[in-house]
Amino acid sequence: MKCKRCRRAEAAVELPSHHAAFCPDCFFVFFRRQVAEGIRKLRLLAPEDRVLVCVSGGKDSLVLWDVLIDEGYETEGLYIDLGIDGYSGRSKEKVLAYAASRGKTPIVIELAKEGIPIPEAARCVRMQECSICGTVKRYFFNRVAAEGKFTVVATGHNLDDETARLLGNLLHWQRGHLARQHPSLPGTDDGLVRKVKPLWRVSEVETAAYGFLKGIDYVTEECPMSEDATSLVYKEALSRIEDRMPGTRIVFYKGFLDPSNPLRKGPEAAGPADFAPATEDGAEAGAPGGTNVDAEEGGGSPQACASCGAPTYAETCSYCRMKERVGKARSLRAARGSR
């Protein structure tokens, strides 16, 4: 099959949802236009922004960084080493290699050094790994962005991620989550940086194809902690529908984002019970006001955490409380071990 754009080269990527097939070069143009259009339509980024790109070593975040660099944005990468045996090391390698290829050095946070590597922290505080990971990531996204004077944090969530989350929120009518779900989470004056998802218009398959054809080397394994994540169940269900009815995902998400959609009419309709912390991806959990502050206690204006100064609705932020609990559990184990 010939490329439907240049009509000369052999097509390498077929996209039923766009009734299109592209050769690699035309696909690069198409993909970048899709991302640029997604940024423009929702005003996610401005030319003067300093963008902190959160990179995990997976295809989505590395492709995001690649496109943003190519589009001329001022970017730095942030890699959080979660301290997961094997997986974290392999992910970090990919991030460093990609960054080097673009003449960049990413900011690296090592959770083991911070005293809160995910697997150990999960054991200590008896919480789901994904839930802890969400809190920790949200904390460092904000802290690094604030310290480095970044104006915005960008994550690599794609259309498949966003629609899977949307389906989960709809199936359980999580009205608070529904009112806040958006490719742009506003920041606040008191230390919370704006968060955006510039890949919201492109699918996982498209992102993977872009990464592959561009020769970006990324980790293909899923995080070993998230294998059973419910979001994968929703993603798979939507994939089956998309296979049978190409284009359903983008219609679903665009229709949801439509300002006339009654579910988008602010969170005042949502009860406090709706403000459960997101489990599979803490970057999304937000406060009632539509910001992205640590929201466990909700209500009123955030204040500075007594321990670290981060915005929180409690006396200390959920990151500091978690870190303290992990520290105590560690000391207890050490004391037991030395007896």
Add this chain to the structure above:
Amino acid sequence: MKCKRCRRAEAAVELPSHHAAFCPDCFFVFFRRQVAEGIRKLRLLAPEDRVLVCVSGGKDSLVLWDVLIDEGYETEGLYIDLGIDGYSGRSKEKVLAYAASRGKTPIVIELAKEGIPIPEAARCVRMQECSICGTVKRYFFNRVAAEGKFTVVATGHNLDDETARLLGNLLHWQRGHLARQHPSLPGTDDGLVRKVKPLWRVSEVETAAYGFLKGIDYVTEECPMSEDATSLVYKEALSRIEDRMPGTRIVFYKGFLDPSNPLRKGPEAAGPADFAPATEDGAEAGAPGGTNVDAEEGGGSPQACASCGAPTYAETCSYCRMKERVGKARSLRAARGSR
């Protein structure tokens, strides 16, 4: 495993969504209570109602009839013979046999005699079979109910049907359909009979188990015309989610029906474009006012069809127009054949 209700007999039905397992007798009690509760909560039926039960010969409608008889409602069955080779004959046999077992004789409408058997009509007017079938069924449900002085029409849609439809409406943000989707469609003073779905709380698996254990003989084949229906794709996607997370369907549907759900706030938010006729099941298609009148043209108050007197927004109702087109196409073919 023992029955979780009587704790004596062996369990025959396991229901993960209810954390339960029942022996046949206890399952009958459970199932009937579920249906009765669904009727009570949404006030679908009153003791003085005369109920016209639409029976297709499949498990859902025969089980519905069975439960309504057992619950003491005054019922009659309506069978519409669609004129589909083989399938219609087999379905009719099941309906007649079941009705006889309860000392009943169903009302039978034969579309071949009415001059509009579905397969031929679809060829003549070049429309999808399911779409024609919806229009025709809606028409006869109303006509037979009005002529027989029934106060309400009951159909066998179960939880799987309703959630599949809901998912489809959400994926495409069919706001008009969303505002009207409900187990009870109100009637009007001018000839439209109220329609209810008393099985909305019970799943397909539960309904099938009830039919099987009760010894109700039903057609197990799907209608040969609907094999590719998109509703089956949605149903399958939800089944996969339900398998992994039992109870999701009922949470999804109950949350949708919650009066505080902004999507249920009447159809005034929906634009005219949303009022596309339902394709896979015409019993649902409704007018902007939330009634169930023939709604192709929408707007204003319905008037009487110039040909048959049924309520319609056009001069003649969609059934009469369709019948006329089929008649013309037939004459044309006959004229060609005789040349």
